[in-house]
Amino acid sequence: xxxAAPSTLAIIAVLVILAxxxxxxGSYPLTLLGRVLALSIAAIGVSVVWGRTGILSxxxxxxxxxxxxxLAMHLKLAATPKGELPDFMLYNGxxxxxxxxxxxxxxxxALLMVVVLPTAVAGLVAWLMFRRRITGVYVSIITQAxxxxxxxxxxxxxxxxxxxxxITDYQTFLGIDLRGAGVAHGLYWVTLLxxxxxxxxxxxxxxxxxxxVLTAIRDNENxxxxxxxxxAAFKIAAFMLGGLLAGVSGALYTLHLGTISPAMxxxxxxxxxxxxxxxxxxxxxxxxxxxxxxxxLAKDRISSAAPDAWLYIMGAxxxxxxxxxxxxxxxxxxxxxRAAPASAPRPPVTREVSDAV
Numbered sequence: 527x528x529x530a531a532p533s534t535l536a537i538i539a540v541l542v543i544l545a546x547x548x549x550x551x552g553s554y555p556l557t558l559l560g561r562v563l564a565l566s567i568a569a570i571g572v573s574v575v576w577g578r579t580g581i582l583s584x585x586x587x588x589x590x591x592x593x594x595x596x597l598a599m600h601l602k603l604a605a606t607p608k609g610e611l612p613d614f615m616l617y618n619g620x621x622x623x624x625x626x627x628x629x630x631x632x633x634x635x636a637l638l639m640v641v642v643l644p645t646a647v648a649g650l651v652a653w654l655m656f657r658r659r660i661t662g663v664y665v666s667i668i669t670q671a672x673x674x675x676x677x678x679x680x681x682x683x684x685x686x687x688x689x690x691x692x693i694t695d696y697q698t699f700l701g702i703d704l705r706g707a708g709v710a711h712g713l714y715w716v717t718l719l720x721x722x723x724x725x726x727x728x729x730x731x732x733x734x735x736x737x738x739v740l741t742a743i744r745d746n747e748n749x750x751x752x753x754x755x756x757x758a759a760f761k762i763a764a765f766m767l768g769g770l771l772a773g774v775s776g777a778l779y780t781l782h783l784g785t786i787s788p789a790m791x792x793x794x795x796x797x798x799x800x801x802x803x804x805x806x807x808x809x810x811x812x813x814x815x816x817x818x819x820x821x822x823l824a825k826d827r828i829s830s831a832a833p834d835a836w837l838y839i840m841g842a843x844x845x846x847x848x849x850x851x852x853x854x855x856x857x858x859x860x861x862x863x864r865a866a867p868a869s870a871p872r873p874p875v876t877r878e879v880s881d882a883v
Contacts, residue, residue, distance in 0.1 A: 537812055544718055548711045557782065558764075560714040562822040564778035566815035567724050569803050573815075574728060575801070577808030578737065579764040580744030585669030585797050586772050588676050589644035591791035594772025595680075595687070595782040599627060599778075600636030601696035613695070615845040618685035633700055641770060648769025652762040659758070661747070668791055680788040692787025699781065717778050721815065727812055731767075740764055752855060801844045807854030815856060824880055852864030 548556055568590055575581050606612050611623055630636045655665060662732040680687045697704055740748040743757045750757055780786045805818015
């Protein structure tokens with residue numbers, strides 16, 4: 527446990543520094559940091575699905591978008607005068623509020639759908655794939671195809687979803703003016719709290735036998751099946767957890783950005799999400815979240831300084847990770863810690879706990 531203390535203290539130190547960020551950061555840097563912290567929750571889900579279970583999904587943008595649109599629909603209805611239709615529906619000749627929009631006038635229902643809708647869709651997709659023992663690159667192709675279908679529908683449904691323009695122009699949430707003084711600080715702290723809960727809750731879950739079975743499935747699915755476990759059930763559960771975290775991430779990101787559109791959730795977003803998780807360390811929850819935060823902050827700076835070179839830099843980073851650091855920065859640091867001399871052997875259980883975090 528003493529060997530695990532430095533990494534735990536480092537995580538606590540980072541969280542404390544982030545908690546006091548509103549005191550030393552300006553308006554734009556704080557808003558940017560809040561956005562990338564919201565995205566880091568989706569990265570934690572990718573770490574569970576890909577890093578722990580071995581399922582490479584290239585369609586996490588689907589679940590991210592479901593959570594974002596579920597909340598945006600409520601925000602748009604709240605900003606629309608009672609009895610009237612959202613402005614984009616009027617522009618496209620819609621005469622009656624679509625049936626699936628009506629329940630989102632309720633804030634509790636919308637918040638429930640932020641969690642339930644992405645989780646349920648992820649469960650359905652996973653059940654259809656894993657009950658037929660679809661694995662490997664086929665999972666990546668199917669999830670990417672489903673995301674493309676979802677984005678195509680959003681783009682083509684101008685009167686129902688505002689199409690390529692996305693849902694925007696809302697000002698309040700639960701009666702709070704999103705543009706009011708101090709709201710940005712409050713939203714930042716709520717986001718940081720949810721990131722902390724996602725990290726801690728997921729780490730605790732992966733310390734249980736459930737996490738051990740996921741690791742066994744990743745390393746040798748057939749052997750796990752021969753031992754009497756049903757890999758499909760565990761993979762479905764992991765996929766649903768990844769969908770839930772992506773949905774919450776999408777809703778938070780929508781609040782921070784003030785809009786949600788198909789361009790924000792496409793294939794490029796999902797691939798970029800995987801790249802940052804790989805850079806930080808897909809097998810480490812904290813590494814995956816940190817990789818996304820650092821990568822997104824670097825993207826903002828580099829894309830502003832050299833817009834034409836950013837994509838090449840991102841591609842070079844991905845190639846570098848694959849060739850030099852297949853386990854990411856977290857895996858590299860973990861390997862160095864294990865290689866360091868120890869005064870006493872560390873129990874196996876403690877090692878697994880440290881790796882999970």
